[in-house]
Amino acid sequence: MSLALWRSHLAGTLHRNRSLPVSRYLQLATVRANGRPANRTVVFRGFLENTNQLKFITDIRSEKIEEINFYPWGEICWYFPKTREQFRIAGKLVLVAAEDTDSALCLSRRTAWQELSEGARSQFGWPHPGADKAEAGAFDSAAPDAHEPLPNFCLLLLEPETVDLLELRGEPQNRSLYGRDGEGNWFVRSVNP
Amino acid sequence: MSLALWRSHLAGTLHRNRSLPVSRYLQLATVRANGRPANRTVVFRGFLENTNQLKFITDIRSEKIEEINFYPWGEICWYFPKTREQFRIAGKLVLVAAEDTDSALCLSRRTAWQELSEGARSQFGWPHPGADKAEAGAFDSAAPDAHEPLPNFCLLLLEPETVDLLELRGEPQNRSLYGRDGEGNWFVRSVNP
Numbered sequence: 001m002s003l004a005l006w007r008s009h010l011a012g013t014l015h016r017n018r019s020l021p022v023s024r025y026l027q028l029a030t031v032r033a034n035g036r037p038a039n040r041t042v043v044f045r046g047f048l049e050n051t052n053q054l055k056f057i058t059d060i061r062s063e064k065i066e067e068i069n070f071y072p073w074g075e076i077c078w079y080f081p082k083t084r085e086q087f088r089i090a091g092k093l094v095l096v097a098a099e100d101t102d103s104a105l106c107l108s109r110r111t112a113w114q115e116l117s118e119g120a121r122s123q124f125g126w127p128h129p130g131a132d133k134a135e136a137g138a139f140d141s142a143a144p145d146a147h148e149p150l151p152n153f154c155l156l157l158l159e160p161e162t163v164d165l166l167e168l169r170g171e172p173q174n175r176s177l178y179g180r181d182g183e184g185n186w187f188v189r190s191v192n193p
Numbered sequence: 194m195s196l197a198l199w200r201s202h203l204a205g206t207l208h209r210n211r212s213l214p215v216s217r218y219l220q221l222a223t224v225r226a227n228g229r230p231a232n233r234t235v236v237f238r239g240f241l242e243n244t245n246q247l248k249f250i251t252d253i254r255s256e257k258i259e260e261i262n263f264y265p266w267g268e269i270c271w272y273f274p275k276t277r278e279q280f281r282i283a284g285k286l287v288l289v290a291a292e293d294t295d296s297a298l299c300l301s302r303r304t305a306w307q308e309l310s311e312g313a314r315s316q317f318g319w320p321h322p323g324a325d326k327a328e329a330g331a332f333d334s335a336a337p338d339a340h341e342p343l344p345n346f347c348l349l350l351l352e353p354e355t356v357d358l359l360e361l362r363g364e365p366q367n368r369s370l371y372g373r374d375g376e377g378n379w380f381v382r383s384v385n386p
Contacts, residue, residue, distance in 0.1 A: 022272075029220075031224055036283065037224050037231075038268055039232060041279055076232065077220045077232040128385060129384075130385065133368075139364070139365040189325065189326075191325060193322060
């Protein structure tokens, strides 16, 4: 596969914002089963090897699982404070759960688990997210195995279909829309901000 | 009206993050006419006087107008880097456009225009957002009147129905869900993060 046209710009942006840990935080919008939008912060975990798919992680017990199973489409909004650039990336969402049968994806899920800090791994052993707050002791479980993911650990992938890049620096600002032609090749056009 | 239960927490958060201009930036998710989610950064412009409604501004020519007219519901995700708190606020979206007949809302729209910088006001005189990039000269119009909004200037309001507050500091993190009872009174419950 070839790197999508917008990847080099994003790589430069990530590099220029590397001093800010928050530059790996972005907001993922999905649609709830009742048709209303949902929106939350997630952490960018890099690209799936040899693809243009963005990696995130989530807990199978979180609300977004139901939303994605109902309608597997998302749009991320990724704002970089230092360089004042915004990437809006829309595309299909793919969940890689414990029972996934694709061996390459299973390996990627396992690798994502191994790359987590011990503290982050422990959260997957906590009581059910969103349920009435459990007693403090319920959060004191032993650290999970560092190599084998807990069953409720999921890898979440976003396969981009469109990218809307806004560069706020400049007068007027630069805005570029990236899309794919009938053969899947990426193209870009400059539009008004 | 009385201040909603979550307002004092948000006021404290805004105060503690006041050194960061980016703390007034947040992400607004809506649903497109084709059912897919949309997500973009908007700037918080304070609360509408004597209400719990959050104020934003937008251009009547932007894509979100069509989305809101089609389905007037939004969810904002507002992450504060300094205090590591996230507010997810869902509710009804209300557009206040030039032809609005509510005199109080018309006044609020006019005030929002007057509070903008000259540079921000000028953008409402620029060529159509999202159209093929116009020549540089098309962005050189004279500064618009500082008192009377251009016709395409809109005030956008979010009337909160639910608030999901996550405080990442702490182990485990604190998460609070705010909602309204049958009589419209706000309540809160603590849930697992």
